Amino acid sequence: MPTGIVKWFNAKKGRGLISCDDGSGDVLVKLESVEKDGLFLLLEGERVEFELQKRDSNPKEMRATHLNVLES
Structure with missing residues (x-):
């Protein structure tokens, strides 16, 4: 699974960005994905692992x- 650091997350806007550890760039994360995984929000600087999915749009x-x- 890819890993990265939360660059920013805004629950009011319902989205944020994760900076990938492999240097491939930033990945969009939506509030609905966070909530589906039993989380309430993501904090700037948190290390996370995730799966990549093509965006519908x-x-x-x-x-x-x-x-x-992930624990620091």
Whole structure:
């Protein structure tokens, strides 16, 4: 599973970005994915692992799903 660091997350906007550890760039994360995984929110700087899924609106872009917060 890919890992990364939460760059920012805004629950009011319902989204955030994760910076991938492999240097491939940033990945969108949506509030619905966070909640599906039993989390309430993500904190800036948290290390997470996740699965990548193609975005419906733009199949060339990926989004993070199946999130798991890792211990620092």
